[in-house]
């Protein structure tokens with residue numbers, strides 16, 4: 001079912017897959033360079049030059065395969081022999097070393113719960129795979145790599161958890177003082193070992209500016225080998241396609257499956273498209289957004305207009321210029337009609353997010369988080385009679401208890417779940433938002 005959608009076929013080592021820049025199909029690199037560079041210099045994003053279809057036998061045997069075997073076959077199709085098979089298998093099995101259950105919410109609607117990892121959101125999957133691939137590539141190098149991340153909450157904690165204890169890598173996380181939730185701060189600051197947290201007296205943008213400045217600092221870069229765990233790294237995207245296969249593995253009937261993906265930067269949706277291109281019979285997708293309706297508007301009108309983001313209850317999706325849009329567009333050869341054949345848009349306002357959480361809790365005794373609520377609403381309102389739906393439950397509701405309380409009037413008691421974090425000791429340094437203080441800490 002796969003067709004070539006770009007013109008240039010670079011030469012490559014046999015068995016290996018290359019990744020080209022969405023801004024220049026002639027610029028392509030191997031997996032290791034794509035992972036360690038994170039971004040091509042031309043500001044495009046790395047994308048696989050070929051999306052291999054998996055054999056029919058793979059799908060026939062899907063239900064009897066282990067999660068690790070499925071992930072391995074999917075990853076190997078992209079990575080080839082650059083990581084030896086036994087090592088890649090180990091990386092995959094450590095990446096998905098927790099439950100990823102498909103849970104029936106109502107007769108035609110299932111939740112794919114992606115929040116059973118260490119920091120309770122799907123970002124754990126990408127961060128764990130990226131950290132282990134980086135760890136593998138660093139073994140052949142004699143210099144330690146120093147990963148810098150600025151975070152507004154969820155990404156930093158997933159990166160901390162993912163990289164904790166990986167040899168050859170140090171991580172420094174910058175977070176804005178007073179602007180992350182209590183549980184997020186615990187998940188950022190209680191690791192120790194190779195993970196260091198820095199509280200910055202400023203905003204998330206200030207944190208990001210400090211990281212950017214560090215990458216431009218020649219003297220610093222001569223001393224330290226810096227790297228980023230940027231969310232657009234291809235090694236975060238690839239493992240996110242695994243769980244679409246796990247969803248089907250747990251689904252008795254594969255007919256007319258619609259997948260609703262709560263989206264901000266559209267990494268999850270792009271990973272779903274990769275799974276579909278590999279042959280997974282997903283009937284169609286719904287791009288489910290909050291009030292930041294950039295992609296739903298594009299699907300409706302054909303015009304793509306990035307905007308400043310507005311704040312919503314589903315705040316991990318408050319994105320006004322979705323970074324993976326260019327990858328989606330590449331996959332469909334910039335053809336709006338082709339995209340809309342497979343993806344439709346949906347968006348939900350804040351009051352309706354609260355309403356969805358309340359209604360589903362009352363009717364089905366299932367507690368949605370604000371992001372999953374948008375996916376659920378997309379299916380509830382747009383499934384056709386012959387279709388069945390899966391939505392991604394991207395985070396555990398405990399991470400958004402203030403919103404849950406607004407929706408239900410009361411919040412469930414999660415003290416036992418939270419205790420695993422509140423019992424830990426926080427360790428972090430505080431710095432002003434000036435670059436020299438940050439640099440001092442790094443040197």
Ligand SMILES: *Cc1c(COP(=O)(O)O)cnc(C)c1O
Pocket residue numbers: 121122123154262263264265266267268269316317371394395
């Ligand atoms: C990051 C995040 C999203 C958005 O995912 P994208 O891949 O950026 O579209 C949705 N929900 C939660 C809870 C997240 O943390």
